[in-house]
């Protein structure tokens with residue numbers, strides 16, 4: 365059993381079931397949330413022994429390696445899971461705080477053409493405590509006296525969060541728990557490639573998180589080329605699901621659009637995109653694509669990005685262009701893990 369999968373009240377129940385006083389639950393829970401190992405936590409020797417005898421581990425992640433940008437302090441992490449699998453994440457610093465991009469699966473089975481995370485397929489889902497463990501490990505690594513380092517979270521690392529729905533939902537509840545790390549749902553964004561039934565299920569939870577759709581193409585024909593998920597769900601029903609999310613939650617949704625040179629960055633594409641999302645409470649985030657060596661796709665030039673933005677803004681659509689963070693340690697999502705794995709193989 366893994367302790368980081370448990371909520372505060374479940375830890376209370378566990379401690380009582382082991383015959384220990386309830387107040388020890390708070391010490392145990394707080395120690396875990398600070399990233400301590402069981403042996404480092406200020407609890408009785410008896411409780412430590414009972415936890416060990418009953419096969420409890422923390423179930424978090426260990427930082428295996430990190431790469432710090434000399435330009436803007438962005439940190440890329442490789443984490444090791446208890447079973448030896450490797451995942452990655454990135455901490456980005458902004459004026460308003462620091463955002464941690466977390467992974468929800470080891471690998472991914474969604475097959476997006478521009479993404480390195482999917483090249484080896486899905487290895488396994490992460491448990492809720494392993495997603496939470498990434499936040500805890502980074503907080504511990506960047507400990508300041510006053511505050512925790514991570515103020516915002518994006519579920520945009522390796523894996524499709526809605527393909528690991530139950531663990532993702534559990535993680536969202538654990539990370540926003542007032543007795544724990546207590547990050548507001550409003551400071552969390554979840555990015556999906558568009559699993560329509562799960563978008564609707566999530567909408568009904570009314571969690572207050574921001575939902576982003578990796579859109580990347582304005583027609584079914586083009587999207588099928590780069591995102592196999594669109595063979596299962598047509599663009600129209602995917603956009604309808606996003607409208608439903610807005611209606612149910614009152615939250616503005618985000619469309620992520622990675623600009624691939626000469627493929628989806630033309631004037632015609634911008635016009636089609638504008639038509640698709642017209643009259644929706646939404647925002648478009650343009651992403652100059654990082655080249656993924658294995659895919660043969662290359663990102664649009666600055667000039668083409670600016671033109672695409674202009675076309676959308678003329679139509680009254682709110683647009684930002686994602687700033688490249690940590691250019692000196694760059695690499696598209698999933699590349700760090702892949703280069704680690706290929707080093708291991710050699």
Ligand code: SF4
Pocket residue numbers: 472473474475476479480481482521522523524556557578
């Ligand atoms: S972009 Fe996301 S959903 Fe698509 S393959 Fe990569 S990790 Fe999976």
